[in-house]
Amino acid sequence: MSGDDDSNGWQLTESDPGVFSELLKTLGVPLIVDDLYSLDSESLASLQPLHALIFLFKWVSTSSDSMSGNYDPEFPGFFAHQVVNNACATLAVLNALGNIPALKSGSQLTQLLEFTNGMDPQTRGLVITSSDWLREAHNSLSPPSAISLDGLGLPKQTEDAYHFVVYLPFMGFLYELDGLKPHAVSHGSYNETGEGWLSRAREVIENRIATYPPGALDFSLLALREDPLPLIQAELAELQAAGKQAEAADLVVKLESETSKRNRWNFENSLRRHNHVGLVHSLLVALAKAGKLESAKERAKGIMKERVSKAKSKGEAMDES
């Protein structure tokens, strides 16, 4: 799934909640993406209001992905095909955002969604992919790659080619939106009471995971949800004003953990955007000036030797270059 020559300028991004959330911020959407570690009711409840689940897994072409649910060629919502592989993360986000009712978003996204109204999935996918501002927003968090290795025909290191599938409710049905499938997939209606669409989604996802031999599937779950930060801050202010210290204390803890998560995201994103050639260079110079570069080199040689002989004994082919 590497297609680097038809990357059309879309760079590969990490599938990290911090990256997604930053993209949402750029799109002017007041939602965030969080890691979802468990599908149990408590975990899901703590993330409400929750708009979509994103299931991502390492694509292995030999994996059998037996189809559950039914194609719905008449799906009235937003569904776009994945036309450029590197754009898969952003495409999944759009497939989710395009189906959230009354979504607040920046003008560019609003216009894009309006413009693609009524288009077939393939055309939608093409429009999205040729959207310069969207591509820039997408690329802004991939490393500036001081040396671009794309399109140079280099032996590719095995890349993490993740595939993204969105699960969300639309007009009373649970839909699965997979940019590589021809149509949106309907998993039927769900009971509006209790957990609503989430319990149906849980079922579908757990069944899907069960079709793979245990441990064979490398997957992650993400939740697309309302940004809780402003809500927590507002509630906290209220409680403090009303003198309810005990509840306020609980919320303070929540606020702190949410804030430190955002700080971590900001830190990681600033590293992602940065061209590290200067730092790498000055680190090597610092090691040299401290007279430690030679010994570091010697150790590194030894490590490399070990690695090579281990790989050889495993019979793996080392890439020549």
Place this chain on the structure above:
Amino acid sequence: MADSGTLLAFKAGRAFRREGTNFVDPSPAKGAILLRREDDLLHLMWKNRTSNEVEEDLILFPSDATFLKVSQAPGRVYVLKFSSSNQRHFFWMQDASSVRDEEFVNNVNGFLMDPDYEASWGSSSQPSTSTSTAGASQSSAPSNFQATPEQLAQLQQLLTSAVGSGAAPPSNVSLNDILTPANITPLFTSHPDLIPTLFPHLPPDLPMPPSPEVLQRIISSPQFRSAVSSFDQALRTGLLGGLVRGLGLPEEAGTGIEPSSQKATLWMEIHMKNIELSLTKYDVTRHLAHIFHGPGYLDPQEEPINFEVYLYDHNRLGRGALTLPNISIATQFLQEYGQQEDGLAPPKSCVVGQQRIRFAESYNEPRSDIIEKITRLPFQDPSVAEGEENRSFHLQSHNDRYFISIYGIPLPSKPEADLCHLTLVLRLFVSFADQQPIYLSFDDFSVLLKFVP
């Protein structure tokens, strides 16, 4: 910026006058004109972009030369004319668009008149259409610039010097294994003064101020490690030497990322003065080889240190540049033989012929082609090189007919290497009618020469 190496660069090919006519035939080779300031001298170089060799290196004195459009020739042909001689060098613009021709020519002439000229560039520096790599649009944030070839060359040079001088390809060492937290963390306690030199290179939009703790976090972060991996891959695939990207952009013209505090740490080039005028570069090299391959410098395990001596303008000025592959060697050498801070004579002297050569730090970036040569090739006995030069000169002036046959011989580069690289040696046998065969060897920079009878 006034003291940096490359002043400007743009794509251009050469053209040559057809003997006895007024016609000039363009040579199709893809190249570039580079204007460089080395020491106090202005160089106009023509570099072949395919082989990356500098094939023409002209030293220009102020007001001696002008760069003019040839109006009688169709197309974008220019001539470098000298007032001091009849020399003419013809060039033709190779950038697809002629939009910037005038800008480049004006700046070239500016420098030709006055070496302290400050280049002026148009307000919109649009990248030329021929940069095809990494289609991602250049973002407006200055921190998103791509590393210049000079930076990458310096990086490669530092790394290959870490590997050891000589022909060892950098494939036996990975940058990832050198820049580990385990190697870097001790610096915080042993050399705390070095740490602030790293701060200017941290992301400008970090959510917290730079500090040793933040630096630690960054070095262990997956984002940094992944950046290191991608540099590592680029170094190993030899991308750095051959990359010529975005030629013609003002950013190319030697902008370093280093703030002034870093300037002094990047030299590997030593400036030489007071060289006796009758000497050749081989004389100087021979003498320096005694030093660099003698006690105190040569590690018996390692291969002899390779270095390059370049004398400006065939030593008409008694000045030159010594390029070394390694900061520690250069430091040591300067401590012993170089200009001292207090102005006193250095502890040791290097006398070649009748004069003592004076050595001092050069603030120029070493030429990337020289760096490549000394880090990839083993040290060559100057007498051998001298002999070859004399022989090849002799051949050029000889009118005999030659019998030429070409052999290709594959050889392992280093028998004991874990990873063997098959290298191809191309040899050209030239023999005179009744004389001994003379060998002209053509080597690719990544190849060790071996004699096969």
